[in-house]
Every structure is written in structure tokens, then in C-alpha cells.
Amino acid sequence: MSDAAAHAMHPPTSTGLDNRKVAIWAFIGSECLFFASLISTYLVYKGKSLVGPLPHEASQCMLHGQMQRCEGVFEVPLVTAGTAVLLFSSFFVVLALYGAQKGNRKMLLGWLSATVACGLFFVGMQVYEFTHFYHKGMGYGTNLFSSTFFTLTGFHGSHVTLGVIWLSTILFLAARGKLPPEKALNLELAALYWHFVDVVWIVIFPVVYLMR
Amino acid sequence: MATSVLEHSAVHHAEAKSGLWSWITTVDHKRIGILYGASAFLFFLLGGIEAFVIRLQLMTADNTLVSPEFYNQLFTMHGTTMIFLGVMPLSAMFFNYFIPLQIGARDVVFPRLNAFSYWVFLLGGLFINAGFFFNAWPNAGWFGYANLTSAQYSPGLNTDFWVIGLQILGIASIAAAVNFFVTIINMRAPGMTLLRMPMFVWMSFITQILLLLAFPVITVALVFLMMDRHFGTHFFIPAGGGDPILWQHLFWIFGHPEVYILILPAFGIVSEILPVFSRKPLFGYTAMVFSGVFIAFLGFGVWSHHMFATGMGPFADAFFSLSTMLIAVPTGVKIFNWIGTIWGGSLQFKTPMYFALGFIAMFIIGGLSGVMHSSPPADLQQTDTYFVVAHFHYVLFGGSIFALTGGAYYWLPKMTGRMLNETAGKIHFWLMLIGFNLTFAPMHILGLNGMPRRVYTYPAGLGFEFWNGLETVGAAIIVVSQLVFIVNLIVSLRRPRNAPADPWHGATLEWSIPSPPQEFNFPEVPEVKSSIPLWDLRRELGSLPEPQRVSGAGIHLPNPSYYPLVAAIGVFVTLGGILFAQPHFPWYVITLTGVAVLFYGVYRWAFEPAG
Amino acid sequence: MDAHVTVHSEEHSHPTPGLYFRVALILFFLTAAEVAAFELARRPGSLQSVVGPVVVPILLVLSAVKFALVAMFYMHLKQDSKLFATLFVFPLMIAAVIIIALIILFAYWRMPH
Ligand SMILES: [Cu+2]
Numbered sequence: 025m026s027d028a029a030a031h032a033m034h035p036p037t038s039t040g041l042d043n044r045k046v047a048i049w050a051f052i053g054s055e056c057l058f059f060a061s062l063i064s065t066y067l068v069y070k071g072k073s074l075v076g077p078l079p080h081e082a083s084q085c086m087l088h089g090q091m092q093r094c095e096g097v098f099e100v101p102l103v104t105a106g107t108a109v110l111l112f113s114s115f116f117v118v119l120a121l122y123g124a125q126k127g128n129r130k131m132l133l134g135w136l137s138a139t140v141a142c143g144l145f146f147v148g149m150q151v152y153e154f155t156h157f158y159h160k161g162m163g164y165g166t167n168l169f170s171s172t173f174f175t176l177t178g179f180h181g182s183h184v185t186l187g188v189i190w191l192s193t194i195l196f197l198a199a200r201g202k203l204p205p206e207k208a209l210n211l212e213l214a215a216l217y218w219h220f221v222d223v224v225w226i227v228i229f230p231v232v233y234l235m236r
Numbered sequence: 237m238a239t240s241v242l243e244h245s246a247v248h249h250a251e252a253k254s255g256l257w258s259w260i261t262t263v264d265h266k267r268i269g270i271l272y273g274a275s276a277f278l279f280f281l282l283g284g285i286e287a288f289v290i291r292l293q294l295m296t297a298d299n300t301l302v303s304p305e306f307y308n309q310l311f312t313m314h315g316t317t318m319i320f321l322g323v324m325p326l327s328a329m330f331f332n333y334f335i336p337l338q339i340g341a342r343d344v345v346f347p348r349l350n351a352f353s354y355w356v357f358l359l360g361g362l363f364i365n366a367g368f369f370f371n372a373w374p375n376a377g378w379f380g381y382a383n384l385t386s387a388q389y390s391p392g393l394n395t396d397f398w399v400i401g402l403q404i405l406g407i408a409s410i411a412a413a414v415n416f417f418v419t420i421i422n423m424r425a426p427g428m429t430l431l432r433m434p435m436f437v438w439m440s441f442i443t444q445i446l447l448l449l450a451f452p453v454i455t456v457a458l459v460f461l462m463m464d465r466h467f468g469t470h471f472f473i474p475a476g477g478g479d480p481i482l483w484q485h486l487f488w489i490f491g492h493p494e495v496y497i498l499i500l501p502a503f504g505i506v507s508e509i510l511p512v513f514s515r516k517p518l519f520g521y522t523a524m525v526f527s528g529v530f531i532a533f534l535g536f537g538v539w540s541h542h543m544f545a546t547g548m549g550p551f552a553d554a555f556f557s558l559s560t561m562l563i564a565v566p567t568g569v570k571i572f573n574w575i576g577t578i579w580g581g582s583l584q585f586k587t588p589m590y591f592a593l594g595f596i597a598m599f600i601i602g603g604l605s606g607v608m609h610s611s612p613p614a615d616l617q618q619t620d621t622y623f624v625v626a627h628f629h630y631v632l633f634g635g636s637i638f639a640l641t642g643g644a645y646y647w648l649p650k651m652t653g654r655m656l657n658e659t660a661g662k663i664h665f666w667l668m669l670i671g672f673n674l675t676f677a678p679m680h681i682l683g684l685n686g687m688p689r690r691v692y693t694y695p696a697g698l699g700f701e702f703w704n705g706l707e708t709v710g711a712a713i714i715v716v717s718q719l720v721f722i723v724n725l726i727v728s729l730r731r732p733r734n735a736p737a738d739p740w741h742g743a744t745l746e747w748s749i750p751s752p753p754q755e756f757n758f759p760e761v762p763e764v765k766s767s768i769p770l771w772d773l774r775r776e777l778g779s780l781p782e783p784q785r786v787s788g789a790g791i792h793l794p795n796p797s798y799y800p801l802v803a804a805i806g807v808f809v810t811l812g813g814i815l816f817a818q819p820h821f822p823w824y825v826i827t828l829t830g831v832a833v834l835f836y837g838v839y840r841w842a843f844e845p846a847g
Numbered sequence: 848m849d850a851h852v853t854v855h856s857e858e859h860s861h862p863t864p865g866l867y868f869r870v871a872l873i874l875f876f877l878t879a880a881e882v883a884a885f886e887l888a889r890r891p892g893s894l895q896s897v898v899g900p901v902v903v904p905i906l907l908v909l910s911a912v913k914f915a916l917v918a919m920f921y922m923h924l925k926q927d928s929k930l931f932a933t934l935f936v937f938p939l940m941i942a943a944v945i946i947i948a949l950i951i952l953f954a955y956w957r958m959p960h
Contacts, residue, residue, distance in 0.1 A: 037422035041928055043345045047418045049931045050448060053938035054410055058452035060942030061486060064949040065460070065471070074477040080889075104882050111878060111913075115871035118921050119864055165468030168477045175463065193839075219922045226913045229878075230906040234885040421930070449938055453945075485952065489945060536941050540952070549955050 048213045052220045059224050062179060066172040066232060073167035077160055080236050087161035097157050098233055106149035107229045110184075113142030114222045117191070117215045124198070124208040132203065136195045136211070139218070143188040150181045173232065180228060183221045190214045261796035263347035264755060268354050269333030270651065275358050276325035282365070283317035284718060286310045291675070291711035294704050297696035307692035308375040309394070313365070315378030316398065319498065320405050321361045323636045327501035328357075330643055331416050331440050333651055337746035337753065338434045340425025340762045345418045347794045348841060349411055355804030356408035363812060364401030367394055374398035377690065379491070380461070382472030382483035387465045393815065399462050400811050406451045406458070407807055413447035416440060425745070427764035431525065434744045434767065435518055438525050439504030442532045443497050449536070450493035457486035466817040481546055488539035496535045498632060500528060502639030503570060506592045509646050510574055512742050513589035514581025517768055520573040527566035527573075534563050544612040545619040553612045560610035567603055571596065586740065587661030591642025594669050598634025602627055605680070620690075623683025629676045641668070641721070649735035652728065653752045660724040667717035674710025678703035737783050743768035750783055756791040799841035806834025862920060870920045874913055881909050 037043060076083025077097045085094035116139040123131025154174070162170045191214050197203055203211060262268060290310050293301045302310065336344055344350050367373045372393040376385045385395045420441045424433070433441070460471035461483070470476020472483045511518045518524060540548060540556040548556075574596055583589065605627040609615045618624055641664075649655050682703050687694060694700045738747040745762055746753075747770055766772055774780055809830030816823035887894045888902035898905070919925040924932045 038424040038428070039422055039928070039930060041422065041930060043418050043422050046421055046930070046934070047346070047414050049934040050414050050417050051410075053934045054414070054448040054452055056935070056938040056942045057449050057945075058456060060946055061453045061456035061489075064946045065456070065482065065486075067946065068482060068949055068953045069477075069479075072477050072479075100882065100885065104878070107878060108875065111874050112871065114917055114921050115867055115874075118862075118867050122864055122867070163468070164463075165470065165476075168470065171463065171469035171471060175459070175469075216922055219917055222921075223914050223917050226910055226917065230881055230910045234881060234906050235903055236889070449941060479953075482953075485949060537944070548952060552952055552955065 042209060044209065044213055045216075048216050052216065055220065055224075059176075059180075059227075062172075062176040063227065063231060066176050069168040069172050073169045075167050077157075077162050077166070078169055079173075079233075085161045086166075094161060097160050097162055099153070099156070100233060102149060102153060103229065103233050106146050106153075107225065109142045109149075110146050110222055110225050113139045113146070114219050116142065117211075117218050121208065121211050121215050124203055124211050125205055127205045129198075129201075132198055132211075133195070136191065136198060140188055140191050140195055143184055143191065143218075146184055147181060147188065150177065150184075154178075176228065176232065180221065180224055183224070187214070187218045187221050191218065258796070260801060261798045263343075263351050263794050263796055263800070265332050265336050265344045265347065265350060266651070266753060266755075266757075268350050269329050269331075271354055272325050272332055272357070273329035273651075275354075275361065276322055276329060279317055279321035279361055280323075280326065281718070283314050283322050284715070286314040286317065288711055288715055290314060291708040293692065294694075295708040296705065297694055297698075297701050299693055302692070304692040305375065308377075308690075309368075309373035311690060312374045312377050312398070316364060316374060316402075318632070319378060319494070320402065321364070323498050323632065323640065324409070325357055325361075326640050327440075327443070327498075327636075328353075328412060330436070330501065330505065330640075330647065331412070331443075334647060334746055335416055335419060335437055335440055336423065337650075337749070337757060338437050338744050339420065339423060339428060340745045340758060340764065341419065341423040342757050342761075342791070343794060344415050345423055346415050348797050348800045349415050351797070352800035352804055353408045353412035353415065355801045356404060356411065356807050359804055359808040360401050360404030360408060363404055363808065364397055367397035372397060374401075379487060380483070381487075382461070382464075382480035383474065383478075385461055385465075385483075386473050388473075395461075396465065396815050399458050399465070400814055403455060403458050403462075404808060404811050406455045409447050409451050413444040413451075417444040417448065420444070425762050425764050431522065432764060432767045434504075435507035435521070435524055436501070436504035439500045439507070439528055442528050443500045446493045446497050446500070446532055446535065450490045450497065453486055454490035454494075457483060457490070460486075462814060466814065481543075484543050484546065485539070488542045489536070491542065492539045493532070493535045495628075495631070496532055498636050500532070502595065502636045503528065505639045505643035505646070506574065506595050507577075508744065509588045509592040509642055510577045511768075512646075512740050513584040513586060513592070514578045515584070515741075516577060516581040517743070517771075518573070519576030519579070520569075521767060523569055524573050527569040530566040531563060534559060534566075538563060541610055541615070544615045557610050557612055561607060564603070564607050564610075571600060571603075584740075586645075587656070587658055587665060588642045588646035588740070590662060590665040591638050591645065594665065595635060595638040595642065598630055598638055598669075598672070602630025602632075602634055605630065618683060620688055621683035622679040622687045622689060625689050626676050626679035626683060629679070633672060633676070638668075646740065647746075648725075648728075649739050650746055650751045650753070653733035653735050653750075654728040654731055655735050655739060656728050657724050660720055664717050664720045664724065667713055667720060671710045671713030671715075671717055675707045675714060676710070678707050738770070738780060741774070743771045745769055748773075748780075748783060750785055754785060754788055756788045756793060759786045759788060759791070795845060797841065797844060799837045799844060801837075803834055803837030803841060806830050806832075806837050809833060862923070862926070866920065870916055874916060877909050877913050877916075881906055884909070 039046070073083075075091075076085035077094050079098050080096035082093060082095050084091050087094060116135045120132050120135035120139060123129070123133075123135060157170070164174050165171055194203065194211050194214055198211075259267060259271065262271075289302065290307070293299050293307060293310075332344070332350065336342070364374065370393060374397055375394045376390050376398070380395070380398060384390060385399075420433070420437055460469070463469040464471050464473055464478075470478040472478045472480050474480065507518055507524060538556055538560045540552060541560045544553060544556075578593075605623070609618060609624070609627065645656055645661055682700060685699060687698075687700050694704070733751075735751040737750050739751075740747070745758075745764070748762065749758060762769065770780065807830070810827050810833075811830070813823050813826030813828075813830055816826060884898055884902050884905045887898040889895075918935065922935075924935065
């Protein structure tokens with residue numbers, strides 16, 4: 025850390041790195057194994073569902089109390105839109121952080137609001153998608169695909185939701201002028217978490233939605 | 237507003253010196269360490285009582301002391317308790333108390349997160365055990381193999397208490413691991429480079445990494461199991477296409493690193509005791525560090541040696557067999573280094589040294605039977621027999637518990653300010669050593685003769701009676717040895733303080749300050765030039781002057797806070813609510829209340845002045 | 848030594864909004880390429896026979912590149928302390944090994960033998 029102000033506020037650390045930043049990285053490292061376990065399970069159970077619906081292929085499903093033919097459930101265009109929005113939100117939050125570090129209040133508030141809006145859009149997309157799947161006869165426990173899919177993307181979605189709450193809290197503070205440049209680290213931590221959630225989706229999107 | 241906050245915190249500070257409230261709101265790593273130690277020791281005694289009842293039941297053939305159902309609960313809770321509520325938090329007691337002292341810090345890096353970890357651990361431990369009062373103690377084994385744990389084969393709440401309780405404990409472990417990881421990375425005294433850290437700190441550091449990487453995996457497995465039991469999924473249920481073997485994989489991907497989580501702190505403690513009582517620096521310090529790192533790293537590539545009996549095929553069997561055998565190499569390096577440390581030393585036969593030496597001997601036996609398991613053909617013969625029980629008790633009891641007990645004799649004078657009685661300590665050691673070997677050595681024979689684990693009794697005439705009877709006698713001796721320890725502890729606590737700052741002529745920083753340390757630990761932050769700072773000083777000065785207690789005015793300490801407890805209750809209620817997940821019951825009201833409490837606690841915590 | 852490198856790079860190559868924007872553009876096009884690969888592999892046509900068999904490696908590579916771009920530029924691992932990169936990459940390696948190992952173990956399990 026080269027920031028003199030930060031040095032004045034906190035006792036120096038052995039590595040010179042901020043404590044909270046080391047902590048969030050350690051936590052992110054831990055989360056890697058969390059998502060790895062979920063992704064492994066999704067892949068190990070891929071193609072082992074006993075009934076439909078399936079991601080892409082048509083299959084026999086139980087719908088309205090009887091077995092019938094049903095199409096694959098995935099709506100790739102919708103998810104592509106969500107993916108793009110989440111990617112852009114990562115771009116927006118680095119701009120907000122840049123604004124926070126430079127003391128550019130307009131940049132900070134504008135891009136941070138945009139990030140939160142993107143996060144909300146993504147969560148909304150997922151809520152819509154889940155409801156849609158449910159109406160197509162894909163309940164949580166319907167088959168291995170539905171259970172592994174909902175658990176993996178649901179946990180990712182809950183991480184996005186937490187990120188939105190965290191970033192909103194910082195937006196609220198920033199709007200009240202409580203995020204001066206020397207406290208930009210508060211945003212940096214949330215941003216790191218947010219980028220992590222984004223890179224998890226960068227893995228989930230092709231592995232779950234695009235590989236057949 | 238700012239003034240009122242300041243006044244408020246000043247009042248808090250004044251109140252927080254003694255009494256129940258001061259313990260509830262404490263963020264002092266030493267008090268939290270004591271809380272961990274006291275809770276864990278009570279859980280440890282509970283797990284010991286469970287074990288002793290198991291031994292009484294197995295004392296004779298066709299015994300009917302306990303029902304088969306209760307026996308299942310006993311061995312499940314014995315394993316779960318000893319691992320998650322005994323050995324892990326006893327290690328956490330030493331992490332809490334001695335990592336900051338050994339690295340010359342005033343506290344851990346996030347004191348309130350530390351309090352949160354403790355409260356979550358305590359509530360999780362109580363939750364798992366609460367099943368007892370509903371006749372629903374967990375009963376599917378500490379490994380919880382699917383699909384015995386499915387709603388079909390384990391209807392009652394027993395497994396729910398286990399699944400949810402372990403998730404609560406997992407949160408405590410990860411929070412604590414982040415905290416200690418950053419503490420060791422960033423809070424070291426000036427001059428303490430990584431390769432000058434005490435070996436206990438090094439082994440603890442590696443343990444935190446293992447906790448961070450292993451616990452998420454079991455959390456996911458537990459979530460799947462919870463979903464299977466309550467929310468209609470079939471992750472581990474063959475009828476829905478699920479594969480019970482996946483549980484075993486996820487469980488042991490966690491489970492094997494977990495055994496290092498249990499043993500590495502013990503390695504660290506022994507590596508502290510042996511040099512001090514041999515009057516020689518640790519032999520092969522760097523080799524000790526890197527063998528520890530190597531063990532931890534390899535520990536993620538061996539998990540399927542617990543699963544040879546599932547038939548994974550020759551390639552996987554060969555791979556996991558070889559990787560397991562490879563771990564014997566760094567472990568052997570450690571054992572040779574311990575022996576090298578005492579070799580030619582001027583040995584001081586004090587109680588901690590007895591336990592450390594006992595540890596080496598017992599751990600070697602357990603390590604060797606472990607290498608036997610790494611060979612699939614041998615393992616197939618031993619799987620699910622008492623041979624395996626013998627093996628892991630030699631490493632966990634003969635290893636971890638011996639080292640932790642040695643650590644207690646070594647460090648309790650620092651924590652309580654009172655010396656423990658040496659004679660009683662040695663009686664404790666000999667009783668424990670004899671009792672331990674009488675209990676667990678015959679299990680090798682019984683196992684090879686085919687006595688299966690986890691079965692509540694055995695018929696007469698198979699040749700099992702004599703050894704089982706002997707084992708129960710051994711267990712009784714272990715019980716007596718623990719009583720000796722408890723009496724020793726109570727008697728010492730009732731005496732006035734008599735422990736000097738440095739009773740053993742230690743080499744590390746915790747011995748440079750009074751026993752017990754003052755709230756701020758170090759009046760001045762020490763400076764370190766080697767891994768044995770106090771011996772450097774002793775050589776320089778001839779002898780060390782007794783450090784005096786000082787006023788500590790002007791030393792900045794974190795404020796006490798009860799929000800960590802509030803947040804912990806939030807976690808507890810959130811996950812606990814799932815226990816009530818039944819159709820047509822609004823269990824989610826409980827869970828959402830928990831989430832609200834958690835958020836309230838976290839927000840108040842985040843915006844409260846940390847001090 | 849490490850600290851010196853960090854300070855050095857922070858002074859001279861601190862990322863700018865322009866760089867962030869270029870990364871965002873690349874991410875956007877890589878995502879488009881992912882979806883294009885998916886569509887080409889799915890739709891009957893002249894390219895299906897070409898893309899179809901290699902669509903999984905294509906997607907994995909594209910995803911890895913996107914992952915690396917976000918980690919290096921948006922998470923600042925390129926210029927930040929090496930410790931942070933280690934804290935991320937080491938768990939990722941273990942995660943990858945576990946995923947691959949489980950896939951192999953279960954693939955064997957499903958083979959008739
Ligand atoms: Cu193992």
C-alpha cells in the first residue's frame with residue numbers, strides 16, 4: 025500500500041497489505057472450493073436424470089399429472105443477456121472504484137448505481153428463469169438436472185443478492201458523503217467480492233448453459 | 237452524536253473487566269481462548285463418557301447394557317463430538333491464546349469476528365447435542381454415509397440435528413480460519429519473518445489454510461443431504477438417480493484434510509515442547525516447515541483411500557494408494573526431526589515432555605498402521621473392522637490428545653498464572669499411556685480377527701471376549717487419568733497465583749510477559765531477530781528478569797461488543813429453523829427471523845466503533 | 848523486494864478507465880464468441896461438423912480467458928501483491944484438480960465392466 029493516509033489510520037502490517045483485503049482474498053479462495061463442489065456435482069450428474077425436463081434435449085416429463093413430451097428448458101438468449109449485464113457490472117464497479125479513489129463523486133455514485141442496477145437485473149432474470157422453469161414442470165426435486173442446476177445457480181444468485189446488498193449499503197454511505205478517497209478500500213472489498221461472483225458466472229455460463 | 241458514541245464506549249470499557257457480561261461481550265483473544273478451552277473440555281468429557289459407555293456395552297459378549305439404537309447414537313456422537321467439539325476447539329483454544337502471544341501481537345486481527353466464531357461454535361455444539369433431549373441424538377455415524385442418512389432410512393430428527401449442527405460449526409471454522417490466517421500473515425512483530433515464526437504458529441497457519449479449503453466441500457455435501465431430507469431432491473438417493481458414492485467423495489475430500497486439521501496443531505505443540513525441554517533449538521526447522529506444507533498439499537489428493545471398498549477400479553486405487561504412501565515421507569521427516577531435536581539434548585523430564593515423548597511413540601504406531609491402509613488389498617481386509625478403529629485412535633488420541641494434553645501442561649501456567657502439580661501430572665501421563673494402550677492396542681488384533689466396527693455387540697465364542705474385556709479395563713484407566721487431571725486443575729485454580737513468567741525457560745515470546753498476561757499482552761511491541769528470541773536474550777543477559785505488571789495506560793484496545801453474539805444467534809436461528817421444515821409448517825418464518833437477526837447484528841457490528 | 852515491485856507498478860501502470868473499457872469490450876466479444884460457438888454447434892449447417900466436435904474445448908478456453916481477464920484487470924491481480932494472486936490461484940488449482948478427478952472417477956464408475 026502506497027497510500028500515506030491509510031498508513032496513518034492503521035498500524036502497519038507485516039506485509040504492508042491491508043488486513044481486510046487479505047481477509048477477503050482468503051475468503052474468496054475458500055469460496056472457490058464451495059463452487060467447485062457444486063460444479064463437480066452438476067457435471068458428475070450430467071445426463072443421469074431419470075425423467076425430464078432436460079437442459080436442451082426433448083424428453084418425457086411429468087406435467088399436469090401425466091407423462092408427456094417436453095422440450096429442453098434453457099433459454100440461452102435470456103441468460104446471455106443476464107451474463108452480459110453481469111459482465112458489464114464488473115466493468116461499472118471498477119469505474120466506481122476508480123472514481124472513489126480519485127475523489128470523483130459523480131463517477132462514484134453514477135457507476136455504483138449502475139452496478140447495483142445490473143445486479144438487480146441479473147437477480148430479476150434469475151427469478152424469472154426459475155419461475156419459468158417451474159411452470160415447465162421443473163421443480164427443485166424433479167430430477168438430478170433440476171436439483172443440481174437450481175442448487176448451483178441458486179447459490180450463485182444468493183451470492184449476487186448479497187453483493188447487491190453490500191454494494192447498496194456502500195452506495196447509501198457514498199451518497200451521504202461517507203466514502204472519501206481514503207476509505208475507498210470499503211468499496212474495493214465489495215468490488216472484489218462482486219468480481220468473484222462474476223467470474224463464477226463466467227464458468228457457470230458455458231459449463232451449464234452452453235455445453236450439451 | 238459522536239460524543240454520545242464515545243461516552244457509550246467509554247462506559248462499556250469500564251464495565252468490561254469482570255462478571256458474566258464481560259465474558260459475553262469480550263473480544264480479548266485470551267478470554268475467547270479460555271472460553272474455547274472450557275467449552276471444548278466439557279464437550280471432550282461428554283465424548284469421553286460416551287466412549288466409556290460404549291466400552292461398558294462391549295465389555296462382555298451379548299451385553300444388553302444399551303439398546304442397539306442408543307449404541308448408534310453413542311458412537312455417532314462420540315466421533316462427532318471428539319472431532320468437531322473436542323479436538324478442533326481445543327486446538328482453537330491454543331490458536332486463540334497463543335498465536336497472538338507467539339507472534340508478538342496485542343490481539344487477533346479481527347477481535348469481534350473471533351468472538352463471533354466462538355459463539356457460533358458453542359451454539360452449533362449445543363445444537364447437535366440438543367437432539368438428546370428429544371431422543372434424537374444423531375445416529376448415522378460421524379461420517380454420515382448416504383443413503384443411510386436419507387429420510388427413508390433415518391426418519392427421525394437425529395440426522396437433522398447432525399446435518400444442521402455441522403453446517404453451523406462449519407461457519408464458525410471458516411470465520412476463525414480467515415481470522416487466524418490474516419493474523420499470522422499480517423500481525424507479526426517486527427523482525428519476525430515467516431521463517432522465524434514458532435513452529436506452532438507455522439502448523440496453525442497451515443491448519444487455517446486446510447480449514448478454508450476443506451470446509452466449503454463438506455458444507456456443500458451437507459446442503460445436498462439437507463435438501464434430500466427436506467426438499468425433495470435425490471442427490472444421494474438411488475431411486476431418483478442419485479449416487480450415494482458422491483457423498484463419500486465429497487465427505488472425504490473434506491475428511492482427509494480434516495485429519496490434518498486435527499493433527500497439525502498437535503505437531504506444532506510438540507515442536508514447541510521438545511526443544512524447550514531438550515534445551516536445544518528445533519532440529520531441521522526449515523524441513524519441518526516444508527514437510528508440513530507438503531503434507532497439507534498432498535492431503536487434498538488422497539481422499540479416496542477411505543473408499544477402496546467401493547470398487548473404484550485399478551487406476552484410481554493405484555493413484556490414491558501411491559499418493560497416500562507418499563505422505564509417509566514428509567511425516568517421517570517430522571518424526572526424525574523430533575528425534576533429532578531430543579538427540580543429545582539436556583532433557584528436562586517435566587510433564588509436558590512426558591506427553592510430547594508419548595505422542596511421538598504413539599503417533600508412530602498410528603502412522604504405521606495408516607501406511608498399511610494405503611495398500612488397497614490390505615485395506616479391503618481391514619475396512620470396517622476394529623483395526624481401523626485402532627489406527628485412528630492411535631493418531632487422534634495417541635497423537636492429537638497426547639499433544640494437546642502436553643500443551644495444556646505446558647501452557648496452562650501461562651493462561652491461569654498457576655503451576656500444575658508435577659507428580660499428579662506424571663501420574664496422569666502414566667495412567668493415560670497405559671490405559672490408552674490397553675484400550676486400543678488389542679483392537680488391532682480384534683480387527684484382524686474380523687470384529688466389525690459400529691456393531692452394538694458380538695456373540696460369545698468368537699474369541700472376542702478377552703480382548704474386549706481388557707479394552708474396557710483400559711478405558712476405565714483412561715477415565716481415572718482424566719479425573720487426576722481434573723483434580724490437578726481444580727486444586728491449582730484454587731491456589732493463589734504462583735507461576736513465573738517463564739517457568740520452563742521457553743524460547744518464544746509468550747514467556748516474556750507475566751503469567752497470566754495483561755489485557756494488552758505486550759507493553760511494548762517486541763522485536764525479533766530469530767526463531768528463539770528469548771534464548772537469544774537469555775544468552776545476552778545471562779538470565780531473564782521477571783517482567784513486571786505495568787499500567788498499560790494509553791494502550792489502545794478494541795471495545796467489547798455483544799453484536800458478534802447477536803450475529804451468531806442469527807446464524808443459529810437461520811439454520812436451526814430448517815429443523816422444522818415440514819410441509820404445512822411455516823418453518824421459514826423462523827429462518828427469516830434468523831436472517832433478520834443476523835443482518836441486524838452484522839450491520840450494528842459494522843457501524844459500531846471498533847475502538 | 849516484493850513491496851518494491853508493487854510500488855513501482857502502481858506508480859507507472861495504474862489501470863485507467865480506458866484500459867477497463869478495452870477489457871470490457873474484449874469480454875463482450877468473447878461472450879459473443881461463446882454463444883456463437885454454441886449456436887454453430889447446435890444448428891445444422893456447414894459449420895456444425897467443424898465446430899461441433901470441438902465446442903467444449905472452445906468454450907473452456909474462452910471461459911478461461913474471460914476469467915483471467917477479470918481476475919487480472921478488474922480484480923487488479925496483475926499489479927497487486929503476489930500474495931493476493933497466490934490466495935486465489937492456489938485454491939483454484941485445487942478446485943480444478945477436484946473437479947477433474949471427480950469427473951474421471953465417475954466416468955469410470957459408469958463404464959460397463
Ligand atoms: Cu484419509
